[in-house]
Amino acid sequence: MTDTRTIRVHVNGKAFRGEVETRLTLVDFLRHELQLTGTHVGCEHGVCGACTVLVDGASARACLMLAVQCDGAEVSTVESLASGAGLNALQQAFRDCHGLQCGFCTPGMLMTLTEFLRDNPDPGEAQVRDVLSGNLCRCTGYQGIVDAALAAAKRMREVRL
Numbered sequence: 001m002t003d004t005r006t007i008r009v010h011v012n013g014k015a016f017r018g019e020v021e022t023r024l025t026l027v028d029f030l031r032h033e034l035q036l037t038g039t040h041v042g043c044e045h046g047v048c049g050a051c052t053v054l055v056d057g058a059s060a061r062a063c064l065m066l067a068v069q070c071d072g073a074e075v076s077t078v079e080s081l082a083s084g085a086g087l088n089a090l091q092q093a094f095r096d097c098h099g100l101q102c103g104f105c106t107p108g109m110l111m112t113l114t115e116f117l118r119d120n121p122d123p124g125e126a127q128v129r130d131v132l133s134g135n136l137c138r139c140t141g142y143q144g145i146v147d148a149a150l151a152a153a154k155r156m157r158e159v160r161l
């Protein structure tokens, strides 16, 4: 028999209330129930970081969480970053600095860095490399991603002045 539970969750500011299987992972809930396919699934073991989202403002591996654990929470996915057709500063920096190739790791990179730059507005390169050590990229060699994070931090500081 399928075990289900009713959850209430806000995803990218929109309210969801519905029945989900208790075994449903957060990443499958986002991709298959809400059709938010920007969040990617790589290893499903918490290793690659492709599934990283923010839950109540803190980065989390959506493959290691169940949807029912997000009952009452605010979840933000990569779809929350752009405003309308415009990229946000971090997304634009990825584009400008060639921070992506195939793009599979990119949603997780962006969400990890969104939390990081919120809490560390003026990071050094070593700090950026340290925070990115939990997100695997097979394509870029990381240099473009690091450059993008530092460029975005600079841009965001300038906007705040």
Ligand code: FES
Binding pocket: 040, 041, 042, 043, 044, 045, 046, 047, 048, 049, 050, 051, 052, 061, 062, 063, 064
């Ligand atoms: S898919 Fe979640 S960490 Fe790899």
Ligand code: FES
Binding pocket: 099, 100, 101, 102, 103, 104, 105, 106, 136, 137, 138, 139, 140
């Ligand atoms: S851009 Fe391809 S895995 Fe990172």
